[in-house]
Every structure is written in structure tokens, then in C-alpha cells.
Amino acid sequence: EAQVTQNPRYLITVTGKKLTVTCSQNMNHEYMSWYRQDPGLGLRQIYYSMNVEVTDKGDVPEGYKVSRKEKRNFPLILESPSPNQTSLYFCASSPMGVETQYFGPGTRLLVL
Amino acid sequence: GENVEQHPSTLSVQEGDSAVIKCTYSDSASNYFPWYKQELGKGPQLIIDIRSNVGEKKDQRIAVTLNKTAKHFSLHITETQPEDSAVYFCAPISGGKLIFGSGTRLLVRP
Numbered sequence: 640e641a642q643v644t645q646n647p648r649y650l651i652t653v654t655g656k657k658l659t660v661t662c663s664q665n666m667n668h669e670y671m672s673w674y675r676q677d678p679g680l681g682l683r684q685i686y687y688s689m690n691v692e693v694t695d696k697g698d699v700p701e702g703y704k705v706s707r708k709e710k711r712n713f714p715l716i717l718e719s720p721s722p723n724q725t726s727l728y729f730c731a732s733s734p735m736g737v738e739t740q741y742f743g744p745g746t747r748l749l750v751l
Numbered sequence: 752g753e754n755v756e757q758h759p760s761t762l763s764v765q766e767g768d769s770a771v772i773k774c775t776y777s778d779s780a781s782n783y784f785p786w787y788k789q790e791l792g793k794g795p796q797l798i799i800d801i802r803s804n805v806g807e808k809k810d811q812r813i814a815v816t817l818n819k820t821a822k823h824f825s826l827h828i829t830e831t832q833p834e835d836s837a838v839y840f841c842a843p844i845s846g847g848k849l850i851f852g853s854g855t856r857l858l859v860r861p
Binding site for chain 2: 643679680681682683687697698729731736737738739740741742743744745
């Protein structure tokens with residue numbers, strides 16, 4: 640089944656404890672992206688990647704890192720999480736560019 | 752930056768009625784206009800999109816209309832069913848990115 644998977648789906652952590660949210664797609668898509676969703680703010684892009692080894696900042700990149708070493712994987716790294724990073728995170732992929740994006744099921748993160 | 756507004760923020764309709772959600776945007780260079788549906792506990796799902804060289808597109812019970820002059824596009828759902836209950840987002844492209852509206856919560860009453 641063609642899909643975008645994220646792990647973990649739920650995560651509770653404490654301020655400053657490094658964490659990684661994994662994202663994987665099995666559709667051989669070039670483009671991958673991370674968004675965060677907060678009440679009243681819609682979805683905002685954190686980082687995106689047009690292809691392997693190519694990443695760029697989105698609208699809200701502060702406090703996040705990404706890497707794209709393989710085409711199928713695009714992990715999101717929070718080196719030192721803070722409470723304002725408590726949010727619902729979505730990974731997405733598309734064959735090429737921002738159009739026709741397929742979203743993962745989401746990761747709900749709570750930073751205490 | 753791009754300003755995207757959706758109206759209404761909530762919409763309640765009787766099963767079988769039609770629903771219309773409107774999205775206004777500010778970037779006159781936008782040329783791609785998708786609508787996403789997000790069900791509870793799931794990620795957004797692309798349901799229909801339109802490009803600037805087309806005024807209307809239909810896919811069974813859903814349609815999107817575009818007015819580039821007025822800078823707005825609308826989602827139309829006919830013969831609504833309870834499974835249409837969800838949050839709907841418009842996300843016009845601007846500066847190479849999708850800019851998501853704040854969402855419209857649609858409730859279809861059986």
C-alpha cells in the first residue's frame with residue numbers, strides 16, 4: 640500500500656531532551672516536507688526537501704533540523720525541545736514539488 | 752506574505768444538502784489551488800485541485816471553482832453525506848509553498 644508513515648504517533652518528553660520523529664514513504668517521491676499544525680494557525684511548513692541531500696527552510700524552521708540521506712526517509716530532529724514545540728506534526732511527500740502532497744497520519748508531541 | 756482566508760469557519764448542513772466553502776488569497780501569482788480534507792485523527796488528504804488556466808473542475812459530488820480576478824476559489828459539495836464531516840483546508844500555492852487556510856469544520860447532520 641502506498642503510504643507515508645511516521646513514528647512515533649504520540650510522544651511526551653521533557654524540555655531539552657533530544658528527539659527524532661521518523662518519516663518514511665514508499666512511493667519513490669522526490670519531494671518531502673514537514674508541517675506543524677496548531678489550533679487556529681492551520682498547517683505551517685517547517686522544512687522541505689526537493690531531493691536527496693537537498694533541504695530548505697520553510698516558514699517556521701527555528702528549533703528543528705532535518706536530513707535527507709535516502710530518498711524514502713526524512714527525519715525531523717528536535718535537538719533541545721521546548722514547550723512551544725508542543726504540536727501536531729505531519730510529514731508529507733509528493734512526486735515532484737509542492738503539488739499533490741500525500742500526508743502521513745501525524746505525530747502528536749507534548750513537551751513538558 | 753500571502754494572506755489566505757477561509758469562510759465560514761464552521762458549517763452545519765442537513766444530509767443531502769449542499770455545502771460551499773470559500774477561500775480568498777492575496778498573491779496574484781498563485782496558479783495552483785487545492786482543497787484538503789482532514790478527518791479526526793488523520794492527516795490531510797487532497798480531494799480536488801485546480802490550476803489557473805481552468806475555471807471549474809468536478810469530481811463526482813465535489814467541485815472547485817476559481818475566480819482569478821477576484822482572487823478566490825470555492826469548494827462545492829453536493830448531496831452531502833455524514834462521511835463528509837471533517838475539516839477542510841484550502842492551500843493556494845505562493846512563493847513555491849502551499850499556504851494553508853485556518854480550516855472549515857463541516858458537520859453533516861443525519
